[in-house]
Amino acid sequence: MSTKWFGAAIPRRQDARLVRGEGRFLDDIVLPRMAHVAFVRSLHPNAALGAIDAATAMQVPGVLEVVSHADLGEAGRPFLQLLPHHGLASATWSALAPGRVCFAGEAIAAVAAESFAAAQLAAEAVAVEYRTSAPIIDLESAQRPDSPLVHPDIPRNLAMHMVEQCGDVEAALRSAPHRLKERFRITRGGGMPLEPRGVIADYDLNRRELTVWSSTQEPHTVRNTIATMLGLQRHMVRVIAPDTGGGFGTKINVYPEEILVPWLAMRLGRPVKWVETRSEHMLSATQEREQIHDIEVGFDESGRLLALKNVFYHDMGAYAPRGGAVPHNTSAALIGPYRIPNVRSEIAAVYTNTATVSAYRGAGQPQGVFVIERAMDRIAAHLGRDPAEVRRVNTILSDAFPYDTGLTNLLGGAVEYESGDFLGTLDKALELADYAGLRARQVEARKAGRYFGIGIANYVELPGRGPWAGGGVRVEHDGSVPVYTGAPSQGQGHETTMAQICADQLGVSIDRIKVLAGDTALIAHGIGTFASRFGVLGGNAVRLSALEVKEKILRIAGEMLETSVADLEIEDGKVSIVGVPDKSLSFEAVARKALRAAGPDGEEPGLEATRYFKTSNITYSNGTHIATVEVEPATGQVQVLKYFLAHDCGRVINPMIVEGQIMGGIACGIGNALLEEHAYNSEGQLQTGSFMDYAMPRAADMLEIHMVHQETPSTLNPLGIKGVGEAGTIPVPAVICSAIEDALRPLGVKINEAPLPPFRLWKLIRAAAKAA
Amino acid sequence: MYEFEYRRPASVPEAVEMLRDREGAKALAGGMSLLSAMKLRLASPDVLVDLGRIEGMSGIRLEGAEVRIGAMTRHAQVAASAEVGKAIPALADLAGRIGDRQVRNRGTLGGSLANSDPAACYPAAVLGLDARIETDRRSIAAEAFFIDLFETALQSGELITAVRFPVPRSAAYVKFHQPASRFALVGVFVAVTGSGEVRVAVTGAGPVVFRAASIESALAREFSAAAAGAAAVSAQGLNSDMHGDADYRAHLIPVLAARAVAQILERQG
Amino acid sequence: MNVPISIKVNGVERQAEVEPRTLLASLLRETLCLTGTHIGCDTAQCGCCTVLVDGDAVKSCTMLAVQADGCSVTTIEGLAQGEELHPVQKSFHDCHALQCGYCTPGFIMSSVELLEKYRDLDEGRVRELLEGNLCRCTGYNNIVQAVLSLAAERGRT
Ligand SMILES: Cc1cc2nc3c(=O)[nH]c(=O)nc-3n(C[C@H](O)[C@H](O)[C@H](O)COP(=O)(O)OP(=O)(O)OC[C@H]3O[C@@H](n4cnc5c(N)ncnc54)[C@H](O)[C@@H]3O)c2cc1C
Numbered sequence A: 001m002s003t004k005w006f007g008a009a010i011p012r013r014q015d016a017r018l019v020r021g022e023g024r025f026l027d028d029i030v031l032p033r034m035a036h037v038a039f040v041r042s043l044h045p046n047a048a049l050g051a052i053d054a055a056t057a058m059q060v061p062g063v064l065e066v067v068s069h070a071d072l073g074e075a076g077r078p079f080l081q082l083l084p085h086h087g088l089a090s091a092t093w094s095a096l097a098p099g100r101v102c103f104a105g106e107a108i109a110a111v112a113a114e115s116f117a118a119a120q121l122a123a124e125a126v127a128v129e130y131r132t133s134a135p136i137i138d139l140e141s142a143q144r145p146d147s148p149l150v151h152p153d154i155p156r157n158l159a160m161h162m163v164e165q166c167g168d169v170e171a172a173l174r175s176a177p178h179r180l181k182e183r184f185r186i187t188r189g190g191g192m193p194l195e196p197r198g199v200i201a202d203y204d205l206n207r208r209e210l211t212v213w214s215s216t217q218e219p220h221t222v223r224n225t226i227a228t229m230l231g232l233q234r235h236m237v238r239v240i241a242p243d244t245g246g247g248f249g250t251k252i253n254v255y256p257e258e259i260l261v262p263w264l265a266m267r268l269g270r271p272v273k274w275v276e277t278r279s280e281h282m283l284s285a286t287q288e289r290e291q292i293h294d295i296e297v298g299f300d301e302s303g304r305l306l307a308l309k310n311v312f313y314h315d316m317g318a319y320a321p322r323g324g325a326v327p328h329n330t331s332a333a334l335i336g337p338y339r340i341p342n343v344r345s346e347i348a349a350v351y352t353n354t355a356t357v358s359a360y361r362g363a364g365q366p367q368g369v370f371v372i373e374r375a376m377d378r379i380a381a382h383l384g385r386d387p388a389e390v391r392r393v394n395t396i397l398s399d400a401f402p403y404d405t406g407l408t409n410l411l412g413g414a415v416e417y418e419s420g421d422f423l424g425t426l427d428k429a430l431e432l433a434d435y436a437g438l439r440a441r442q443v444e445a446r447k448a449g450r451y452f453g454i455g456i457a458n459y460v461e462l463p464g465r466g467p468w469a470g471g472g473v474r475v476e477h478d479g480s481v482p483v484y485t486g487a488p489s490q491g492q493g494h495e496t497t498m499a500q501i502c503a504d505q506l507g508v509s510i511d512r513i514k515v516l517a518g519d520t521a522l523i524a525h526g527i528g529t530f531a532s533r534f535g536v537l538g539g540n541a542v543r544l545s546a547l548e549v550k551e552k553i554l555r556i557a558g559e560m561l562e563t564s565v566a567d568l569e570i571e572d573g574k575v576s577i578v579g580v581p582d583k584s585l586s587f588e589a590v591a592r593k594a595l596r597a598a599g600p601d602g603e604e605p606g607l608e609a610t611r612y613f614k615t616s617n618i619t620y621s622n623g624t625h626i627a628t629v630e631v632e633p634a635t636g637q638v639q640v641l642k643y644f645l646a647h648d649c650g651r652v653i654n655p656m657i658v659e660g661q662i663m664g665g666i667a668c669g670i671g672n673a674l675l676e677e678h679a680y681n682s683e684g685q686l687q688t689g690s691f692m693d694y695a696m697p698r699a700a701d702m703l704e705i706h707m708v709h710q711e712t713p714s715t716l717n718p719l720g721i722k723g724v725g726e727a728g729t730i731p732v733p734a735v736i737c738s739a740i741e742d743a744l745r746p747l748g749v750k751i752n753e754a755p756l757p758p759f760r761l762w763k764l765i766r767a768a769a770k771a772a
Numbered sequence B: 001m002y003e004f005e006y007r008r009p010a011s012v013p014e015a016v017e018m019l020r021d022r023e024g025a026k027a028l029a030g031g032m033s034l035l036s037a038m039k040l041r042l043a044s045p046d047v048l049v050d051l052g053r054i055e056g057m058s059g060i061r062l063e064g065a066e067v068r069i070g071a072m073t074r075h076a077q078v079a080a081s082a083e084v085g086k087a088i089p090a091l092a093d094l095a096g097r098i099g100d101r102q103v104r105n106r107g108t109l110g111g112s113l114a115n116s117d118p119a120a121c122y123p124a125a126v127l128g129l130d131a132r133i134e135t136d137r138r139s140i141a142a143e144a145f146f147i148d149l150f151e152t153a154l155q156s157g158e159l160i161t162a163v164r165f166p167v168p169r170s171a172a173y174v175k176f177h178q179p180a181s182r183f184a185l186v187g188v189f190v191a192v193t194g195s196g197e198v199r200v201a202v203t204g205a206g207p208v209v210f211r212a213a214s215i216e217s218a219l220a221r222e223f224s225a226a227a228a229g230a231a232a233v234s235a236q237g238l239n240s241d242m243h244g245d246a247d248y249r250a251h252l253i254p255v256l257a258a259r260a261v262a263q264i265l266e267r268q269g
Numbered sequence C: 001m002n003v004p005i006s007i008k009v010n011g012v013e014r015q016a017e018v019e020p021r022t023l024l025a026s027l028l029r030e031t032l033c034l035t036g037t038h039i040g041c042d043t044a045q046c047g048c049c050t051v052l053v054d055g056d057a058v059k060s061c062t063m064l065a066v067q068a069d070g071c072s073v074t075t076i077e078g079l080a081q082g083e084e085l086h087p088v089q090k091s092f093h094d095c096h097a098l099q100c101g102y103c104t105p106g107f108i109m110s111s112v113e114l115l116e117k118y119r120d121l122d123e124g125r126v127r128e129l130l131e132g133n134l135c136r137c138t139g140y141n142n143i144v145q146a147v148l149s150l151a152a153e154r155g156r157t
């Protein structure tokens, strides 16, 4: 197979309509007789609900219905647990709060009205009686016996306790020449897609069919959940994800609103629309990252890690729609590219009265990388060695693959790196950055009284998560080639990358291919777009389908040309006999034949295949990031000066898209390192209810990025791809904090937390000055 | 947003009339603060009196030793004005740092002052330059204008028509951004007035813009960045929030004042 | 009480009777079905809703439709000449300056004004001047590039 398209920087095909403003996002959809919904959201983080009085609200002109949990019947029961992790004390949300609320912002009642303004006005008029209790907000004290409970039936708020280990950590620590103990803390932020969430539902009473549009990363899961919760058969429910303005994990869960809006549409017998406001998004969409880690490492004179012990607390927020996936990922990401013979990782995941925590770009991995990379810097400082060298002596060598880390991933399999060249990316990044030159610059800067620092971080990403994904390919009678998949794109560019794969496999120009996605009517099963998985799994599924269609094309063409299949070749949408180029058949001709010739003995009609690619394991991408910063101790302001990286995500489908994913990821990471924080006060009220307090990275927070690609093919799939969606984000808090600590070394400031907005860094600097 | 009635006067007296007419009436200038508050349903005026079409409420004029700027002059106009750039470059610079380009295309001087947001930039210039605020009925000294958090000397229905900024010998504004909103976490305006008085006005740090007496007297003794930086500012009564506590703000004031002084000295060569 | 207004939108004179509280963004999206103007926040921070009013980039989510009475408004739908993309649209496509495309119309409108009003643009200045628009996908660098490449082209002609 020639690879004409795969690997090329093909401009994105979806851009043409998007730059014209012709994208069709959820809020752009208008149906006749559409009613609008506004929610009444809890003012308190922990309360039992008394009477809900909607009498005044019903008087507002245009109001159609006010509903609370009591009206929902079966549809109001808690959702099923999507990832029932072993030992998980599961708590899932319901379409509306069932008698009690667990965080400020939880939906208590819904108002449907002729206009959104009327619904909003009426929602304000709904009187809710609360019997409040003290909330538990602080992650560390949530487990104490005297702590308030988020869910009365879950003792000590403990959602999950899990221990992962290999070797004998205690013995290794005892005999290690050096030991260090540290505490690290990461606070929470949000995925913050610029398009908020939204749902539209339309129920056809005669056909008993429900159509739902949702701004989601997982239309099939939404469909399945709606069917279950509303007692419908799956094939009666169609879920469409229109153009989606970013997801980043925030849109992977099936949210309460995705059940409530369809339920209302069925109840009212007319279409119903809900579009989230940004303020609602801040309160009620999922968030992520809050963890506290207590680690102890043992190492030798050269800096080689002999043992790593880590006990960490993970904040689940109010509910666990996806079990313990995020903390489990943290644990799996702890090892990174390093050989660590003895590891013990203990997770205590607890519920708190805050918005639900679920995956956001990186999903637990940035925290794991932060911990191990901070540890590497501390080891280097302790031994007076260069931080790059300490990383080098610990790096897994190229001849060690497949490499079993001794830990398990969240699918229950081993965290086993299939292939890689970890020293390769380290060396390439050091060279790209001119590391020696940077160190020399630092000496100069320090002489001049400036606080210039260099940070390094390695990471191994866990993308391409199984178990499967599907993709279909069809050649139409006119020669056009629709490719359909279950996973919508939220900007990753599947419309382009899937077409590139299909074009090569099938032997047709990309211009004939149209990728359709995000509609459950296109393909029966799908898991969705998350965990950097779809390029890997969906791409390989499309490959399988394209190959199957190609085989059939060859069979039929062989009959038509009265030649054996072995003598045929396909190029640019034409089948010809090898060496006889003028004797050829177009795809159109073969496709028409495939429809006509179908008979009792012949082939089944059409040129079409839908295959699923299955995998039992996860692929592993890796890379090294290097950043330089300058810190202003007087204000705590950090300026990132230069950014370099070398990364390896296996075979690259489209370098332009990969670079775009990485740059976008780095911006998210810079947010996590320096700006973004969702803060709750001790009363459980969100302090960051809008972009006026939640600091998003802007153009001036980003800087030129220098990158090199290394391609070590994955051995787990025939295309050799590994996935890249989160790679840009994962190491950034680690690398920036590494650089800040390096910059402030003359002041003896230790960086054990992220993010570090100016105020927080200034406090650390001041505390170090006081201690000195 | 709640419902309201919309009025569009053609003159200042007509606008004042409309505002007097109805208890819940409010003037609408650029709308950047007022409409934002109404959208979040934090404000709900019954009537909006749109100042946007009143002739003569915007514009910039050099009048002797003063720059007179109409209340409806947009931040972008002040930032781009050659007159302001020449007479009081620090003021053009300040206007060019308010919010973002889109905000500067709508927001007005009058709206900013009437709003008296504790984190707004213009109040620092008005107090630092000892400007006078002209209204439909009187002229108010900067010192007397800003009273408290979102509170000014304006009577109900009183309209700002223009502001007169005396041209200083030199001035500079240094703004430290609140990382999310991009308003001033602390902003310090240092001016050496025509008569040689040193004035240091601070915004963002307290409930309302104020003068930093300790820095002013330090600078009166010795006009240097070091003198400004070494002055102590008390944290008493300053704002605390997640982006900075009172100590941090107090600490930033002399740091930023020193930078402003350095800018002034650099400009003077 | 509804107010009659008359606005030139993308070159076409449009009349409407609007409630005073109607935002310019709602007029464009709901009444005129120009859904390329997007809403990403409720505090005038994200810039997804940026349009040009008499040539000035403004956030249409924080402007009343009645305030635009008598004005000329350009939205993302008004840029291309038939099949021919506006140079800024083309530059965004060429530079891979968009991913999900949600922020894109606002960024393009904002960039049109930026290129119109500012000379002597360098990278740092463009980054500063794009402060009123948020993008969560691209990391901004390709957007900055899309603007700079047009500025450079202009410099050559
Ligand atoms: C995203 C964003 C960022 C911003 N960043 C900054 C910043 O960095 N620095 C900064 O200083 N500001 C900032 N602002 C505020 C901005 O400058 C506003 O434009 C300004 O504060 C209000 O001016 P306006 O013309 O929009 O007034 P409006 O919002 O129309 O009115 C504000 C108030 O003033 C009253 N009013 C208006 N005009 C008059 C008048 N002539 N006489 C009497 N009363 C009047 C109104 O009734 C209302 O109460 C920001 C705003 C936004 C939305």
Ligand code: FES
Binding pocket: C038, C039, C040, C041, C042, C043, C044, C045, C046, C047, C048, C049, C050, C059, C060, C061, C062
């Ligand atoms: S919608 Fe965010 S600025 Fe207008």
Ligand code: FES
Binding pocket: A194, A245, A246, A491, C097, C098, C099, C100, C101, C102, C103, C104, C134, C135, C136, C137, C138
């Ligand atoms: S392209 Fe998605 S927000 Fe900018």
